[in-house]
Amino acid sequence: MGRLCSLLFVLLLIITGCSKDVKINTNTMPQSLPADFDFMVSFGYGEVTKNEINTYQDTVVKDLVINGTATANMTFTVDEMRIIYEKMREINIMGTKDLVPTNQNCGKKPFSKDRWKISVNGVTKELTWSEEYCDVTSDAQELLELRTFIQDIVADKDAYKELPQAEGGYD
Template identity: 60%
Template sequence: MKRLFSLLGILLLLTGCGTETKQPKEMPKEMPKEMPKEMPQAMPADFDFTVRYGYGEVRKNEINTYEDTVTKDLIMKGTATASITFTLEEMTLIYDKMREINIMGEKELIPASNHCSRTPYTEDSWEISIDGETKALTWSGENCNVTSDAQQLLELRTFIHNIVKGKEAYKELPQAEGGYD
């Protein structure tokens, strides 16, 4: 009887320890990417944005349409803030520029190769609200190469800043003193 139980035990062990491996269920090769949301043709009523920019991590300049303010980095003198509201025409121009570059779509903001860096460098942080969706973007000019998406954001920020520079309230802000190394 002992032999029978021993033989059954050995058979159970051998069948449980088979050398066949189960094939894993087939994994999808690549998950489909979500299609970027297309921005509405006409500027939605909830369109707002903030862009903070400056040198390195010192992003003291800010254009903020959520609060209708502009903050200027005065370097050695701190910062100064003014109330500035864009006209409907200006907001439409800005929206159209954002729509041209599909700002709510996928953006490549980090260069593939970064073999060198520069100092000082600019850095921007964006928050954009369009049609019930809010997106945050950050890019840095620290690397010698800047992606085309980052270049588009720089050009957009420059476009917006040029509108701000023409505003009387901005012109009344104090001049900056000093500089960044």
């Protein structure tokens, strides 16, 4: 009887281990905000990615279109950095990302483009995505939503509000 129970237990382990529904958490980002967390995102249209939010240098750059750019010193509070980090952790930003759409038969101009640099626990990752091919992947959409969330925080900062207004636009 003991042998039968042992055999059934081993078979149960094998069957459970082979299940296709088992998901492994591959998020390597620590639960809490690491001391070396920093990020930079530059964004804009096509090759004109003049807007930038940079925690490595504690700056924000605003594209003024026909008037060049304006830069301000700007820092996030610890709470803001925690919230941003948690949003990045939720989308596992340090994990594998699919940023190139499968359908590349459509093109549009101008198109939005983002470049990211993120450092967590001694690891730095760089990501780039664009709307050049009309469609964006779900991973790119998550990055867009993250950037928009961060932009909203920046827009409320006095240092950003004091920058000149942009003039003109991109065709």
